[in-house]
Amino acid sequence: MTDLLLRGGRVLDANGERLADVAVADGRIVEVGTDLDPGGATVLDAAGCVVAPGLVDLHTHLREPGREEAETIETGSRAAALGGFTAVVAMPNTEPAIDSAGVVRQVVELGEAAGLCDVHPSGAITVGRAGEQLAPMAEMAALGVRLFTDDGRGVQNERLMRRALEYAAGLGVTLAQHCEVETLSAGGHMHEGSWSSRLGIPGIPAEAEELMVVRDIMLSRLTGGRIHFQHLSTAGSVELVRRAKAAGLAVTAEACPHHFTLTHAEVASYDPVFKVNPPLRTDVDVAAIKAGLADGTIDAIATDHAPHAQETKEAPFDEAPCGMLGLETALALALTELDLAIGQILALLSWQPAAIAGLADHGGPIVPGRPANLCVIDPEATWVVDPYRLASRSRNTPYAGRTLTGRVRHTVLRGTPVVIDAEAQR
Numbered sequence: 413m414t415d416l417l418l419r420g421g422r423v424l425d426a427n428g429e430r431l432a433d434v435a436v437a438d439g440r441i442v443e444v445g446t447d448l449d450p451g452g453a454t455v456l457d458a459a460g461c462v463v464a465p466g467l468v469d470l471h472t473h474l475r476e477p478g479r480e481e482a483e484t485i486e487t488g489s490r491a492a493a494l495g496g497f498t499a500v501v502a503m504p505n506t507e508p509a510i511d512s513a514g515v516v517r518q519v520v521e522l523g524e525a526a527g528l529c530d531v532h533p534s535g536a537i538t539v540g541r542a543g544e545q546l547a548p549m550a551e552m553a554a555l556g557v558r559l560f561t562d563d564g565r566g567v568q569n570e571r572l573m574r575r576a577l578e579y580a581a582g583l584g585v586t587l588a589q590h591c592e593v594e595t596l597s598a599g600g601h602m603h604e605g606s607w608s609s610r611l612g613i614p615g616i617p618a619e620a621e622e623l624m625v626v627r628d629i630m631l632s633r634l635t636g637g638r639i640h641f642q643h644l645s646t647a648g649s650v651e652l653v654r655r656a657k658a659a660g661l662a663v664t665a666e667a668c669p670h671h672f673t674l675t676h677a678e679v680a681s682y683d684p685v686f687k688v689n690p691p692l693r694t695d696v697d698v699a700a701i702k703a704g705l706a707d708g709t710i711d712a713i714a715t716d717h718a719p720h721a722q723e724t725k726e727a728p729f730d731e732a733p734c735g736m737l738g739l740e741t742a743l744a745l746a747l748t749e750l751d752l753a754i755g756q757i758l759a760l761l762s763w764q765p766a767a768i769a770g771l772a773d774h775g776g777p778i779v780p781g782r783p784a785n786l787c788v789i790d791p792e793a794t795w796v797v798d799p800y801r802l803a804s805r806s807r808n809t810p811y812a813g814r815t816l817t818g819r820v821r822h823t824v825l826r827g828t829p830v831v832i833d834a835e836a837q838r
């Protein structure tokens with residue numbers, strides 16, 4: 413018996429598009445076809461909408477444990493569900509860091525308790541993300557962790573990174589790198605360029621990112637290990653990854669909405685909401701990120717959702733922490749700002765990131781037997797970003813007041829509607 417029927421949408425997945433109803437029972441898709449009989453099922457209207465595999469975010473900061481005043485796994489999961497995400501990869505820069513089986517278990521349990529989105533912790537590459545000693549990756553991998561990163565920091569030491577790549581290859585997991593050579597970025601608060609000179613704010617050169625991208629491409633070649641580049645922000649990085657892929661190396665990359673929608677000129681307001689790491693770059697970099705998304709150099713759009721409590725973020729620019737919200741605006745920003753077909757945008761937000769993170773239950777084709785992790789998107793709906801109406805516990809969105817096109821109408825997690833008509837159900 414059908415529990416749930418998504419009626420009359422454009423069903424769009426990696427295999428293409430067709431107009432169909434989607435019937436769900438016991439958490440799985442049971443039938444895809446026209447004019448399906450709902451019986452006693454809950455019917456969600458999808459007319460005029462796209463029915464897609466749920467979105468997958470490779471880069472979410474949920475802040476729990478340790479910084480619950482900024483976000484909790486529950487509030488972040490709610491933001492994710494409202495943004496159309498059925499799975500997020502939680503970054504390990506919590507307090508304590510996710511660098512042991514115990515913290516992995518804690519994050520998984522809190523995610524299951526919230527029940528709004530699958531929360532997959534990433535594990536730290538090094539103990540305490542301190543960059544000195546490899547973390548017990550095997551014990552975390554045994555609990556299902558598939559992505560390891562010291563995000564917030566890059567692994568500075570080449571020898572350690574080489575060993576981590578060799579270790580990861582043996583475990584069948586992927587390393588993700590926050591590319592930042594700290595000896596070059598230290599003391600910087602924005603992109604080093606015309607605006608940093610004009611504003612008198614110390615800069616972070618593009619080379620601080622690009623040097624680590626090129627180093628890790630070389631280490632991937634040396635070890636055969638898989639590497640995923642996080643939040644690429646410069647034209648040079650995009651070109652390096654393009655060449656590495658052309659050479660057949662096992663590299664993938666993500667970019668964030670703020671790096672294809674905003675530039676360093678925003679910092680002229682001195683508003684710390686525009687402070688992020690890697691920093692907002694130039695028009696040329698924005699164009700290169702867009703080109704990389706269009707030609708397949710960049711595999712995924714990731715949010716780098718980074719909530720900060722108002723009292724910490726509203727500090728002078730050089731004292732404020734880095735980061736901005738992303739989960740509830742990512743899809744709409746992509747639909748509004750990228751000149752790509754919706755199928756290409758969904759590839760970047762769903763099945764390609766699902767493949768990188770090794771999440772078999774997400775991003776797959778909408779066919780009978782698959783887990784019913786789905787989102788229903790109204791691609792024409794317009795809405796205005798209001799920081800006080802976001803589900804995140806924090807308010808640090810740089811898009812306040814912006815009108816965006818494209819909205820998530822419903823999100824279904826393992827057959828349960830967790831968002832109906834853009835309202836969270838729990």
Ligand SMILES: [Zn+2]
Nearest residue numbers: 563564590689
């Ligand atoms: Zn990062």
